[in-house]
Amino acid sequence: ELKVEQNPLFLSMQEGKNYTIYCNYSTTSDRLYWYRQDPGKSLESLFVLLSNGAVKQEGRLMASLDTKARLSTLHITAAVHDLSATYFCAVDMENTNAGKSTFGDGTTLTVKP
């Protein structure tokens, strides 16, 4: 069974600081996704990482994937309050015709002034 672990689960940051959220998964996969969820709202796709070494950047967020280490990181640069949300990573099982993304427990980020 595929297990996805995120850490930290809760993160409180000062505005302007940098930090990294980690996503480890237990079996081989070459498809990983990052989603953002605001409180009480839906999940929004942020990044799709489809190969080893993939790196995607959008604004102050950058995601990377190391399939050999089974690790993805979401790096936050110079955090601002608007980034406060819960961030989920999700992983697809490899070589399956009937798939479902397995989600991590989410990292709740609070950016303080």
Place this chain on the structure above:
Amino acid sequence: DSGVTQTPKHLITATGQRVTLRCSPRSGDLSVYWYQQSLDQGLQFLIQYYNGEERAKGNILERFSAQQFPDLHSELNLSSLELGDSALYFCASSERVNTGELFFGEGSRLTVL
């Protein structure tokens, strides 16, 4: 706007009752997924349909059932409701049979009293 439509947005009902949640996927998406999100159990995959057929099953209770109709909309039926069924139920859609990037609806918030 993800293009995925869910109704109703909010639902309050009593224990023992039955409810139906409805989802219309993004135009062109053949896969529909149902997820349950609660405070204590996080985001749990329930079931996936692809082009009308069940493709993957997760932690779905026997009291719950789902189907996908020829027009690709899906319904999730929850019966003999218990207090613990109170949660946010998300529908998501994707192009692929084996997951891919998910596009989530706004969710249906179910409260069982």
